[in-house]
Amino acid sequence: MTRPESTEHDYDVVISGASLAGCAAAILLARRGVRVALLERRSDPDAYKVLCTHALTANAYPVLDELGLVPALEKAGAVRNEARWYTRWGWIEPRAAPGGPELPYAYNVRRSTLDPLIRSHAAGTPGVDLLLGHRVTGLVRQAGRTVGVRASTPEGEREIRARLVVGADGKDSAVATFAEVPTRRHENTRFGYLAHFRGLPLHGGIGQTWFLEPDMAYAFPNDDGVTVLAVLPDKKRLPAFREDLEGSFLDFVRALPEAPPVDSAERVSKIIGTVDYPLVSREPTAPGLALVGDAAMTGDPLWGVGCGWALQSAHWLAEAVAPAAAGRGDLDAALAAYARTHRRRLRGHQILAADFAKARPFNPGERLVFSAAARDASMARHMYLFVSRLIGPLRFLNPLALAKAAAVNLRHARTPARTTP
Template sequence: MTVPTATQADADVIVVGAGPAGSATAFYLARAGLDVLLLEKTTFPREKVCGDGLTPRAVKQLLNMGVDVDAPGWVRNKGLRVVGGGLRFELDWPQLERFPDFGLVRTRQDFDEIVAANAVQAGARLMQGVTVTGPVLDDRSGHVVGVTTKDGATYRSRLVVAADGNSTRLALGMGLHKREDRPMGVAVRTYFTSPRHDDDYLETWLELWDGDTLLPGYGWVFGVGDGTANVGLGLLNTSAHFGNIDYRVLLKRWCKAMPAEWGFTEENMTAPIRGAALPMAFNRQPHYTRGLVLVGDSGGSINPFNGEGIAYAMETGEIAAEVIERALRKDTTPAHRERTLRTYPQVLKDAYGGYFTLGRWFVEAIGKPGVMSFGTRHGLPHPRLMRFALKLLGNLTDRRGDASDKIINALSKVAPPA
């Protein structure tokens, strides 16, 4: 196999995409002493469709990378407020050893820029406004040895990381297509000037109706703390109605049903309604092939239980960096390097495979008529059950925690990863 040497390459590793996954990967690789080139097609600051809410799982990753979450602009929250079945109650984030007991809100307008700047501070080289069009392959081995860009440039490296999101050109260029047996979601959101901008809880609504049909998904109201609230909804493709709904119209109709004093009107809208696909449960595999590593949305690492992507983007970036750092050590042979990189997909399956399988079963169940209604009607009145559900849906457990932790961990272990 012909691989660029350190003197021939523009970097040890090229990371394509400076979202949370790419920037986390670049941060950990640079901190390990590797020369990292981080390529971002847009320029910061830039908008990104997201709920902007961060669970304690995501907060842990920010703290691990040394991001100052006490700086201005970060809004803390205590937990989740759940609305449904005529009930409204608040669930505090669980007290755990592995995770902090608070969440955050920060708009993607500057969240991604903060995480990317953190990677640069660690030593990564960031180039903005560079659109990667595809991989460069070695003529003899077929391995990825670099990338081409829209402006005709070529950048070469010993390894390439695809962090370019759901529509990843790199993975497609290597023949890695989406798995049809994995759930997909769609999220739409906008912002309103609203008194709901300041809230100690992330608020989720478990009942989304399209006429007389209860849809599998949820709505949210996340206060941003700057006078606006992020208001949106997420839906799953396990419903027969998926693809036949105008999600923007559904969001507008949902907002009109809200209390007038919240101000969710078109006059108070500060941004257009935008949507994005949510690739879930490892819907693109394998996560390593011939010199290309997939992280974040590129590999479909979104949690199918709750649609959370940022935490898993940063986590898969950290895991990938650990494997890559071992593979590219100076004393490793090409054969050993390849063997090490090929362990990455299994490492991900060991970490998330069983849990994501549980999530797939969950979304398949709530996509069936009546199941979502039954669960909302009979589950919400039981606080203990809802605290268990918060841990399960948020993947927030300790390894040696209480009974609920042990049940969730055991289920994740016995569920077959795929």
């Protein structure tokens, strides 16, 4: 029997963290008949995450659609995230195939817009109780499984029992720590800083990413005419940034190929960042407990995948556990199904990202595919699907794709270089 012996539950599910993953999980579970307590340590319903790529990759679109957020995002001015990427072989510029469907997309949108929107949506969902100012201080355990949380609230300490506890509380998850879930950390040998600018034109009006081997940078247009501009250099550059953050940041941007005209734009935020951002992976489940979003897996910020994975993992959890969480099935079997999906869909991406976080140059496979993508439209679309996390590493680097990339590069090598008369 995988249900707790006690049948006295305040809720079916208690979720710690009312950001993207927590709100999405609460909405999707409640729509499936689950009673949810959604706990948020901050008391301000308009609170938002500051340090973020502010990007929802295309893999997140189906979840946004199911949540009913697409019209609200469009109304709020979220920008459909087309993209181009600089490499030493030139720019990779994905375009829809002639006569074919448009490329999949999601949105670039500031978290100051997105977080209050999805939190309000969760609070208005029947079956969800949004409890602001509730900080989880411990777990309630029974017979070797988690059966609830202890929380500090504006009214004092409180115990909330539930069949399932969900940690949606970020990479430094208190829920995972209290449950003693083992944490794997992969060193990230890049650091990152970002700032928001208004009036910063970008080539084609779309997002730009620079693969400088090993340094990285990106510029993503967001809602309200604001562009987030980020630099992710090798840590060898860290002493210079520590000595003069603003000067080093601006000099780095000015040196980019087709650099955005940062000196003529208005900076509307501080330059913020982190000098140590390891990639974190945890088992996504334990008895009576599940982890979603960054609590389960924190990706490298240079890829901008965290928001998309937060929404996807919330969706996978709701699909797997909703009946059992409502008392109509085997909860441990449901959690095992969620864990299998999470590992199958994300582990390969994380392995590649952890390797790339070593700030190394492109490996032979990457050189083959990236160079072909800069020279061939279909290879550019193939890369777009991978960067958007719509295909996994096995499809991205499958033998057929590698053979096609080799043929593109061979054809390019045989084409005489153009000469100027």
